[in-house]
Amino acid sequence: MNNLERISEALQKGEAEKITELVRLALTEQRSPEEILDNGLIEGMNIIGVKFKEHEIFLPEVLMAARAMYAGLDVLNPLLAQTGVKKIGKVVLGTVKGDLHDIGKNLVKMMLEGTGFEVFDLGVDVSADKFIAAVREHQPDIVAMSALLTTTMVFMSEVINSLQSADLRKKVKVIIGGAPVTQHYADQIGADCYSPDAATAAEDAKRLIKYS
């Protein structure tokens, strides 16, 4: 097993300290930060994503893995910035107005970051205006919205309408999710994509920006 494989494995086990060490070690082996990111951290997160999707592992394991991933990223990020390596895309993410559920949304954030996206997390109870302001500020490729209540999912449509009237709708892809949301609802309100879980969300996000 080489060190990249070890990184992936340590990440899956959620061993944050070991990751920091292994990433440093890999760097001394003259591996590029990009290679370590793609074939170590992201590779590990991918496997975590698949296992989560198949219900083999659950929230705490994903959380631990994500923590380990962030520990690795802490070492890599400054170097990646130096070498001018760009994130694969930008996502503005939030739970819609009136809704305070964020456990699912946070998972989506981790999986997106674990896939190489830069995520601007607006938190919970995010109004359409806030989404618009964030889109203007960060110019993301994707707007991702979460809703867990049947009463709040209607606000997703409000955000899409606001994007439209602000002439921003064509500039972003919209991806939605959360327990009550369905593919049908996504079609109905004109979202580009519905994903049932955080791992699929990351895959779909990649597909939407045509990155592979």
Added chain:
Amino acid sequence: MVRVTFLPNNENIEIANGDSLWETILKAGIRPNSICGGKGICGRCKVLLKEGITEPTVQETELLSPEEIKKGIRLACQTRLYNNCTVEILPENRTGLQDIFPLNRVDNAKDFKSSFWLDANVEKIFLTVDKPSLLDQRSDWGRIKEALVRKKEKNLNYLQTPLPLLKKLPVLLREADFIVTVVICNGKITALEKGDTADKVFGMAFDLGTTTVAGYLIDLKTGKEVSALSKTNSQISYGDNIISRIDFTQNKENGLAILQKEIINTINELINETIQNTGISRDNIYEITIAANTCIHHLFLGIIPIYLASSPFLAAFNRGLSLKAKEIPALYLSPETNIYMLPTISAFIGSDVLAGILFNGMNDREEITLLIDLGTNGEVILSKNGELWACSTAAGPAFEGIGISCGMRAVEGAIDRVKLSKNTINRHVIGNGNPKGICGSGIIDLVSDMLRIGLIDKSGRLMTKKECPSGISEQIKNRLDIKSGENIFLLVKENETEEGKEIYLSQKDIREIQVAKAAIASGIKILLREAALETKDIGELFLAGSFGNFINIENAIKIDLLPNISLKRISLVGNAAGKGAELALCSRRIREIGEGIYKDVKYVELSTHPNFSKEFMETISF
């Protein structure tokens, strides 16, 4: 015009072209299942179209299997009718518990005597009124009052008389030959009855729940419970959770009026059944008390509930409220019957919880006590030396068997108990017939035993056959299987079940259970922390709600649903809300206490609580 025929009764209904089947069904008085309240999300309102089969809609193709669609199964809420049709609503797609159910009765008089003193708000006094003569020209009212003073030996000047009563007075008094019984309620004479009826003084206490409504008839002279019945809240067809109902009032024309009518209908049915069973007269019910969750409380009163559910979550009012039956549309009680609504605590903590606090005397216990009501919306109350904290934690309906592959409510055909060891598996089925599915208490047993023998690990992962720990017999090991690519544990083989479909627990089901139990357990932890307490400090734990009565507590502790304290310190209190409403009916003192404490209960909002997610992640494993 379109004609719809309902099987098996061959009832016909004519509707306008393009009307929704869902509304037609409701009109016909049939109660379809629904979680989403007719939005095409939950897929529970299945009907079988025998004639006039419609084209499946997008929602139907999403939520129904191809076989179902081929058979003619459709979603009532998504079907609009343009042609005559014949519809069958299969029993499993009607809401269960249609009928009125008797509840276990307790002898209040015995149970409650120590904790309160009978002090009802209604009193009846039998009077032999002096007959008038030319020598005694006191007014009719004057002589009644005089007789009252004589009997009660105290000044009753404060007693007022409503005009409707005065109108009846002269004739009634003479018809009764001056032998009457007066009814005093809320400090006013509310009725005058002929003859001696002083021993017929009744009241009813209600607990209005999202799913079930319970009604108790109490003899107010003795405090004894005469009858106890429960019935499914007929609002259930508009969504099985409060959010869907609130949605309905917001998005449907007349939604509020419809839901108000449904809850009143349910109450009326309970009143009628009670009267029929006991033979007492409607006119002898002088007062009712109502405990309810805040949403149903608002709906009963016809108050729009939408602000309960959106941030910052506010009720229209919290205090206790007295009103007359005539102020509630079409409530089948005599118009002057007093209604006392217990105070609510917050948008998510209703008067049902307050009633539970009162019933368990949590307000003046020195010991640290915890009250847990396990339901779709779990409520947790903590008391420490009279100080009270409360939170509401939305666990979802997993423990009611909803959202679980082979789950069902605790009705006939449900596996409600499971005992699994390394070599054997035993189960109990409600009604003792062939099993149809598994309900919450059975799921808790199964998960707990699977954990114990190692078929599920601490993280909640279900073992595959290969990973099965040693020492497990082949018989049990072979139950670890794969179905549609997912690991499952086979509980009942298909040839042993009622419907010929195997009953199993899947990996995903276990995840659903983990989420639900973590929501409750986190609520408990956070509340304890708010009060700077730990699990070991809990002196007594009251487990309320019907679900609490059925579960194996030890197993519930093993899966970390309930805090790990000695079984001796856990009491099952059943429908504490209903019992609390009874107390309030029997005792004005109890009402005063309720009015005194509802404002002081510290409501802990979990949705913005900084530690919720952390606790949730920590309690989600076993």
